[in-house]
Amino acid sequence: MRFLADLHIHSRFSRATSRDLDVPGLLTWACRKGISVVGTGDVTHPGWLAHLREHLEEAGDGTLIPRPNVAAEALSSLPAVLHRAVRFVFTGEVSSIFSSGGRVRKVHTLVLLPDLRAVERFDAALAALGNVTSDGRPILGVPPRRILELAMDADPGAYVIPAHVWTPHFGLFGARSGFDTIEDCFGDLAEKVFALETGLSSDIAMNRRWSALDRFAMVSFSDAHSPSKLGREATIFEGDATFAGMREAMRQNRLAGTIEFFPEEGKYHLDGHRNCGFSAEPQVSRALEGRCPRCGGVLTPGVLGRVDALADRDRADPSFYLGQQRLVPLVEVLSEVLGVGPASRKVAAAYERVLSAHGPELPLMAWESLQPLRQSGETRLAKALERIRAGHVTLTSGFDGEYGRVRALDKGDQT
Secondary structure: OEEEEEOOEOOOOOOOOOOOOOHHHHHHHHHHHOOOEEEOOOOOOHHHHHHHHHHEEEOOOOOEEEOHHHHHHHHHOOOHHHOOOOEEEEEEEEEEEEEEOOEEEEEEEEEEEOOHHHHHHHHHHHHOOOOOOOOOOOEEOOOHHHHHHHHHHHOOOOEEEEOOOOOOOOOOOOOOOOOOOHHHHHHHHHHHOOEEEOOOOOOHHHHOOOHHHOOOEEEOOOOEOOHHHOOOOEEEEEOOOOHHHHHHHHHOOOOOEEEEEOHHHOOOOEEEEHHHOEEEOHHHHHHOOOEOOOOOOEOEOOHHHHHHHHOOOOOOOHHHOOOEEEEOOHHHHHHHHHOOOOOOHHHHHHHHHHHHHHOOHHHHHHOOOOHHHHHOOOHHHHHHHHHHHHOOOEEEOOEOOEOOEEEOOOOOOOO
16 A cells, blocks of 8 residues: 655644644644655653643554544545545654764754553653753754663654754754764664654755665655644655554565655755855855855755765665656645645635645645646646646745745746
């Protein structure tokens, strides 16, 4: 069985997240997106864990399913074409801020746990180390190696995935506070790490330029801070939609593919200085010695430059990322097609209309036939999706916390 999973999300108990981030909201948006397995996120927070207990029940295979009343209520608000069975997996992100090698390090780690008993043991161990109640993503002064150790102590099947590994401020390989190798971060437990998350500003092709990462499964998840952002990146699995099934697919590096941002759209793709509106490709940034030519300040290093610094290949072998599909969120595509803002009522109405007629977002955008769209009069949308699938888009790269932009249509496109 082929299915989509988004295992890195947050709850309303995390900072800078939507108040609508709850199980019913996640369930309805998973159906809209076509996602079959969703991470719970924030499993270390007692308030969120209580919410999960109320709305979900364990299925006995390392996943959770919505309680019947929760599922019935969520599905009642959706057209039948979007109805699907959605499972959840216990996950949580931990922010480690610690000293190593004479530097302050900041690394985010995604923890995945197989059942409620493991969650309770892991949460108790973390609570002994610091405050886990002030934020859904707890900030602790312990390294990721210790987080991995505590997870495996809670259950031998638990594992971790270093999150958005290239992000300059909080990625494992981040230029500002990360490491140059997996071993430098995880030491003698490095072999227990078998998957890495690309993050929005990199994709599989970029990661496969570095031979040291060949043994790792590269996964993509949304890191959603609101329900509507679910699935903006996701991983395609083939096999059993169980905790063990997904774990083994990653451990054996046999994933079916990923749904990716165009990395240029990520907000840390290039080196840059947001206050001055300046960004630069890696070779230009190196010539400037990492300084903004407008104010002289230090440029925030981008993901592309960091990959360049560590990579030992000019380009990756395409066989390493055959299943990768770069997409643009449908609301952004509709915004371009309709010529209005993505948060407008016109786009919201069009989004619901398209999904009601043609099914969930990600399959429609990535692999379903576009002929039904054309037959229903959505010719500009079909043309935009065709170009996005082919990578024939115009890109403006993001930098220093500013998202980039992707355009699929030319000004002359009318039909």
